[in-house]
Amino acid sequence: MFVAQAPPGNVFMSAFSIGLRSLFAVVLVAGSSVVAAAQDLPTVVIVGAGLAGLNSAMLLEDQGFDVTVLEARDRIGGRLFTLDQVAGKPEAGGNMIGASYARVIDRSRQLGLQLVPSAQLAGGPAAMEYHVGGEFISPAAWAGSPLNPYPESLKRVPPGSAMMAVLRDNPLKTPADWRSANAAQFDTPIGQKLDALGFDERAKQLAGHANSYGNSLDDTSLLAMYRIMAVYTMARGLPGGSVAVAGGNQRLPEAMAASLAGQVLTGKWVTHISRDDKRVTLETADGETYEADYALITVPLPALRNIVISPALPDAQREAIETLDYAKTLQAFFTVEGEYWGQHTPSVWTDTAAERLFATADADGKVSNITLWTTGNEALAFGALEGATQQQALYQAVYDVFPAAKGKVTLREVRDWSNDKLAGGSWLRWQPGQIGAYADVLAAPAGRLFFAGEHTAIVNTGMEGAMESGERAVGELMGLHQSSTKQSLAGEDLFVYCQGCHSLTVGEPHKLGPNLSGFYGRAIASREGYAYSKALAGTDGSWDRESLQNWLNDPQKMAPGNRMIYANPFDQEQLEILLDYLETAGR
Ligand SMILES: Cc1cc2nc3c(=O)[nH]c(=O)nc-3n(C[C@H](O)[C@H](O)[C@H](O)COP(=O)(O)OP(=O)(O)OC[C@H]3O[C@@H](n4cnc5c(N)ncnc54)[C@H](O)[C@@H]3O)c2cc1C
Known part of the structure; x- marks a missing residue:
């Protein structure tokens, strides 16, 4: 596989992609303006070449879109950043790929990258x-x-783990539950919980030291911490420990970029985005202009604040973008x-x-x-x-x-990372009260603009959250495209949400979830060579339309304690279409 090094303004393309792209036109108009248009394919400009942007790009190309990725830095990967020039190649960004990272692991394998213990x-x-x-x-x-200043019951907890140790009473059954109405009562400062557990000032000071999720115990949301704990808990039941990409985690986004037919342009700092009913126009700091049918924006919020979007986003969404802060x-x-x-x-x-x-x-x-x-x-x-x-x-x-x-x-x-204008910190940190106020509006599509990125993930966090967010945004974009072109939504398109964890191809290995070829009509949890959770293994019945519908609506209701990491992204109409598809494709 060909992966270019990235001087500013470089174009990342695989050898294969150059041939394919030459079939289509990248049209230069009026001086430095560029129209990212290909003959008949719908076009998408993606802003940001991190995991979210590149996963979106790969999914969109699979669905027949013509994709161009604009990246402000002179390198690919965003918050995946391997320090190749330092002996030992330490990771300056995302370092651990958890056992539950279905999409990250799947993409790495698909692109021929080796995963090694982190x-x-x-x-x-x-x-x-x-x-x-x-x-x-x-x-x-x-x-x-x-x-050791901790209360008696927590004396054995390492000084840096006290904040996690008080989350053992986690009320969230799955990582997706953090946005539920019931969970809102926990969107309070974690410091209050420590007070209730008898932490004195010194104990609180120590518990809040080296806090990756807030600047103080008062500005760290208990609910946000429960969410993180729920992700850990899910991963705990899975085989295998955390891994890394051999040669550095940045090799993954680089390989993703190189696998694209479309261009990944580095050194392209997007400053303005405007849209009307038909097109989206993006301007970069070097004076170029890109037009497309759709734009998918994956930049971290501190960077998004500096992009002028017109017409302006709705007030609540703008407020969310302006207000939410990143961990330093x-x-x-x-x-x-x-x-x-x-x-x-x-x-x-x-x-x-x-x-x-x-x-x-x-x-x-x-x-x-x-x-x-x-x-x-x-x-x-x-x-x-x-x-x-x-x-x-x-x-x-x-x-x-x-x-x-x-x-x-x-x-x-x-x-x-905090003073990096293209990141603003390591990840979004929800402060008390912010989840209820902003989680639902943060990533809402605005006409032909769609939003992804780790900060918009619903179920997972970190790298896997970034990948997951791309799936959601691509699903939304395809929904708009299909309705505006009067095409009907195909079940195959909706399988985009499932393919990170499941293959439907006969003979392909299990991913994080079992291979689904021939599953329809079979007994639940009966696939050879897959280690099911006790919860699912103990569920009677077979996969038919009713059981599958129940499962996709709420897997925890059907088999409490199962390990599927999922939040239902489908409305009823979409679910019916997906069920039709699985009924045929899964036989
Ligand atoms: C120190 C550190 C440690 C971490 N450790 C872990 C870990 O162990 N496990 C884990 O799962 N996660 C970890 N993470 C988080 C993980 O790295 C991120 O969640 C993930 O990489 C984010 O991907 P993304 O695509 O959402 O955003 P990014 O990777 O930030 O990609 C966004 C891209 O947009 C570009 N951009 C920004 N503004 C513009 C603009 N105006 N125009 C054009 N391009 C723009 C940026 O340069 C960037 O390349 C860590 C992060 C950090 C910083």
């Missing part, structure tokens, strides 16, 4: 001491340490030239400004890299510094924990 801490996953109040404390000694993250990547940890572990969770030092080893088991990973206000404080002053502060943060690191570690790279 980077482990040097010495194994348990090899991380705590550094609290200036003292090193081993995990075994933590429960009895006088520096700044990482510093060091290489290790000598032993600095003495009798302690090379990785550490610390209540100092460094927050977390993750040490990884090279192939020979030698500690080779440290990632200093700060969040919230610590990330903002480091981010406010510049150049040599910032570097000095980051070195000092390491020395404050490991004085012996002087002269033994070298700072190679600083990645400040």
